[in-house]
Amino acid sequence: MKRTFQPHKKPRKRSMGFLVRSSSPAGRRVLRNRRRKGRARLAV
Numbered sequence: 001m002k003r004t005f006q007p008h009k010k011p012r013k014r015s016m017g018f019l020v021r022s023s024s025p026a027g028r029r030v031l032r033n034r035r036r037k038g039r040a041r042l043a044v
Helices: 009-016 018-023 025-037
Strands: none
């Protein structure tokens, strides 16, 4: 049986990458919250 998570780097970068996050106000809020929490990785 095939597992549910089949990772692909390109779609992940395009939907959840740093540039996409920083391009919209909501995404910048995500980055800000992750910085505040002290995440080692802000975006994928």
